[in-house]
Amino acid sequence: xxxxxxxxxxxxxxxxxxxxxxxxxxxxxxxxxxxxxxxxxxxxxxxxxxxxxxxxxxxxxxxxxxxxxxxxxxxxxxxxxxxxxxxxxxxxxxxxxxxxxxxxxxxxxxxxxxxxxxxxxxxxxxxxxxxxxxxxxxxxxxxxxxxxxxxxxxxxxxxxxxxxxxxxxxxxxxxxxxxxxxxxxxxxxxxxxxxxxxxxxxxxxxxxxxxxxxxxxxxxxxxxxxxxxxxxxxxxxxxxxxxxxxxxxxxxxxxxxxxxxxxxxxxxxxxxxxxxxxxxxxxxxxxxxxxxxxxxxxxxxxxxxxxxxxxxxxxxxxxxxxxxxxxxxxxxxxxxxxxxxxxxxxxxxxxxxxxxxxxxxxxxxxxxxxxxxxxxxxxxxxxxxxxxxxxxxxxxxxxxxxxxxxxxxxxxxxxxxxxxxxxxxx
Amino acid sequence: xxxxxxxxxxxxxxxxxxxxxxxxxxxxxxxxxxxxxxxxxxxxxxxxxxxxxxxxxxxxxxxxxxxxxxxxxxxxxxxxxxxxxxxxxxxxxxxxxxxxxxxxxxxxxxxxxxxxxxxxxxxxxxxxxxxxxxxxxxxxxxxxxxxxxxxxxxxxxxxxxxxxxxxxxxxxxxxxxxxxxxxxxxxxxxxxxxxxxxxxxxxxxxxxxxxxxxxxxxxxxxxxxxxxxxxxxxxxxxxxxxxxxxxxxxx
Ligand code: SF4
Ligand code: SF4
Ligand SMILES: [Fe+2]
Numbered sequence: 001x002x003x004x005x006x007x008x009x010x011x012x013x014x015x016x017x018x019x020x021x022x023x024x025x026x027x028x029x030x031x032x033x034x035x036x037x038x039x040x041x042x043x044x045x046x047x048x049x050x051x052x053x054x055x056x057x058x059x060x061x062x063x064x065x066x067x068x069x070x071x072x073x074x075x076x077x078x079x080x081x082x083x084x085x086x087x088x089x090x091x092x093x094x095x096x097x098x099x100x101x102x103x104x105x106x107x108x109x110x111x112x113x114x115x116x117x118x119x120x121x122x123x124x125x126x127x128x129x130x131x132x133x134x135x136x137x138x139x140x141x142x143x144x145x146x147x148x149x150x151x152x153x154x155x156x157x158x159x160x161x162x163x164x165x166x167x168x169x170x171x172x173x174x175x176x177x178x179x180x181x182x183x184x185x186x187x188x189x190x191x192x193x194x195x196x197x198x199x200x201x202x203x204x205x206x207x208x209x210x211x212x213x214x215x216x217x218x219x220x221x222x223x224x225x226x227x228x229x230x231x232x233x234x235x236x237x238x239x240x241x242x243x244x245x246x247x248x249x250x251x252x253x254x255x256x257x258x259x260x261x262x263x264x265x266x267x268x269x270x271x272x273x274x275x276x277x278x279x280x281x282x283x284x285x286x287x288x289x290x291x292x293x294x295x296x297x298x299x300x301x302x303x304x305x306x307x308x309x310x311x312x313x314x315x316x317x318x319x320x321x322x323x324x325x326x327x328x329x330x331x332x333x334x335x336x337x338x339x340x341x342x343x344x345x346x347x348x349x350x351x352x353x354x355x356x357x358x359x360x361x362x363x364x365x366x367x368x369x370x371x372x373x374x375x376x377x378x379x380x381x382x383x384x385x386x387x388x389x390x391x392x393x394x395x396x397x398x399x400x401x402x403x404x405x406x407x408x409x410x411x412x413x414x415x416x417x418x419x420x421x422x423x424x425x426x
Numbered sequence: 427x428x429x430x431x432x433x434x435x436x437x438x439x440x441x442x443x444x445x446x447x448x449x450x451x452x453x454x455x456x457x458x459x460x461x462x463x464x465x466x467x468x469x470x471x472x473x474x475x476x477x478x479x480x481x482x483x484x485x486x487x488x489x490x491x492x493x494x495x496x497x498x499x500x501x502x503x504x505x506x507x508x509x510x511x512x513x514x515x516x517x518x519x520x521x522x523x524x525x526x527x528x529x530x531x532x533x534x535x536x537x538x539x540x541x542x543x544x545x546x547x548x549x550x551x552x553x554x555x556x557x558x559x560x561x562x563x564x565x566x567x568x569x570x571x572x573x574x575x576x577x578x579x580x581x582x583x584x585x586x587x588x589x590x591x592x593x594x595x596x597x598x599x600x601x602x603x604x605x606x607x608x609x610x611x612x613x614x615x616x617x618x619x620x621x622x623x624x625x626x627x628x629x630x631x632x633x634x635x636x637x638x639x640x641x642x643x644x645x646x647x648x649x650x651x652x653x654x655x656x657x658x659x660x661x662x663x664x665x666x667x668x669x670x671x672x673x674x675x676x677x
Binding site: 014046049064066129144257422 | 438439440442444445449452458463469470473487518523528530533534535543565606622627631
């Protein structure tokens with residue numbers, strides 16, 4: 001009789017959006033291994049056409065509830081480029097500062113609430129509240145701080161309202177910045193506790209390596225989430241964001257409503273691990289020390305380690321935030337009233353590093369400032385093909401482990417990418 | 427009597443409203459004392475077909491999703507629509523001003539005809555099944571969300587506000603956006619959010635839907651006072667409330 005292994009996950013849990021996993025092996029031979037995305041497309045690029053350049057970011061941030069700041073800011077950068085709006089250095093710094101809050105909030109949510117249950121062998125974070133009360137309390141404090149940081153500078157914690165073309169609709173006060181500084185200093189021990197716990201559990205992450213192409217923004221001297229050129233571990237060349245379509249090369253496959261991408265080879269990966277591999281030389285001191293303590297180094301090709309890289313980045317954005325606040329306060333905050341903006345025809349692209357990887361937006365406008373064309377390429381969309389390739393490499397290695405464990409390892413692999421699946425389909 | 431069993435489901439949306447449950451931070455622990463979550467794909471690996479209250483986020487845009495929603499409705503004693511995508515169709519309804527073939531072609535190009543990319547005009551949940559309660563907003567206010575769940579767990583009728591957002595701006599002493607020569611929908615939009623958008627330096631987009639009985643005269647007075655026309659309001663309203671007011675360009 002032949003030995004059959006079937007793994008059939010319909011709507012994988014503890015991720016954003018809808019994905020399915022299908023594995024079928026007969027007598028130790030993989031017959032089928034698929035990462036499927038059946039998410040309902042919403043057609044944002046089609047339906048933003050006709051809206052004014054002043055509200056594009058308001059529409060497009062609704063692509064994603066978990067990275068709405070990323071979408072809002074990438075859209076604003078593209079719109080400002082298209083319509084010819086320059087922002088001040090102060091505005092630029094405040095946006096970068098605001099954006100750190102989303103990285104912290106999103107990374108803590110992912111590592112502590114979605115990934116940690118797998119390492120502890122439970123179904124959700126709820127049992128951890130009693131089994132690991134101290135570290136859960138630390139995670140909740142760090143998550144709350146990320147949220148309140150975003151709310152202070154974006155007006156709301158999901159779908160920000162203060163970011164507008166040209167600047168801010170509401171300016172923070174120096175007192176608010178000083179308050180944020182004190183709170184960022186106070187969260188460091190909480191992040192340390194989270195890092196210590198992850199370090200103690202990291203041996204439970206599967207030891208699986210598959211080298212691939214890693215893509216992220218890169219900017220000399222900065223561990224960047226906001227500015228820079230498009231970099232790849234496959235090439236010394238740097239591509240300007242204006243040409244992002246040459247990087248993503250999107251195409252449609254039957255197993256996914258989200259488009260797939262490829263660049264120098266069949267697939268590439270984006271996200272915290274890619275950023276770490278390309279930019280770790282520019283980490284702040286405490287973040288660099290955290291990476292060493294967690295055993296993370298730039299040669300790592302284990303996709304499960306993406307969650308570990310997120311812990312390092314949570315520390316990084318706090319350190320970078322403290323530095324940014326010091327610069328803003330030393331120079332003195334000078335609120336800039338919003339200028340009257342004039343519509344203009346034009347076209348432009350913008351990119352940021354969303355918590356889960358590089359994100360691209362492009363728009364064109366007519367002379368009345370109404371959107372005529374839109375194109376958006378999402379981090380998780382860029383990871384789907386890479387997840388499929390990881391699956392193909394991993395599946396033959398886990399056939400002997402039985403259905404439950406094979407299933408867990410495949411699910412954990414998807415979770416490691418911190419996918420935003422509904423976002424990837426948009 | 428045990429705690430009511432609660433299941434959370436999502437359809438076409440950004441899942442930002444579910445995120446507000448996580449954003450309750452420590453307060454989630456209090457809610458867990460009142461209700462028992464039995465299925466919540468985004469946060470738990472538990473699953474169950476037996477639940478008293480279904481909280482449903484997102485809009486319906488495909489036949490398969492309609493069928494899934496009907497199944498949820500059948501199993502649930504109470505069905506709550508969570509957020510604008512579920513209560514009024516949300517931003518997803520912008521699509522309804524366009525031709526469905528055209529949006530598919532625009533986004534997927536030559537592959538547009540592939541069957542898995544099919545789509546229908548967006549519908550709010552109550553255009554498909556009976557909805558017992560609506561928690562408004564894009565995203566929902568987590569304070570209101572907590573209050574509704576607490577009321578239902580205790581068998582009390584939740585109170586959903588029916589006054590315009592302007593009331594809350596006045597209470598917060600926010601300078602009106604019309605003073606900045608901007609158009610704001612707070613005059614006709616259902617309050618209850620505590621008006622965070624005007625306070626944050628934006629304007630109200632009407633994500634909570636219209637008040638039951640919009641005071642058209644008051645709205646007209648504001649328009650007159652600031653030299654604005656109902657057409658200005660209409661344009662803005664199209665984002666959340668009146669698909670078709672802005673026509674979709676053909677590609
Ligand atoms: S109502 Fe808004 S925040 Fe809620 S799911 Fe829909 S788009 Fe996201
Ligand atoms: S119109 Fe808008 S800004 Fe003015 S009071 Fe009403 S809700 Fe507030
Ligand atoms: Fe896209």
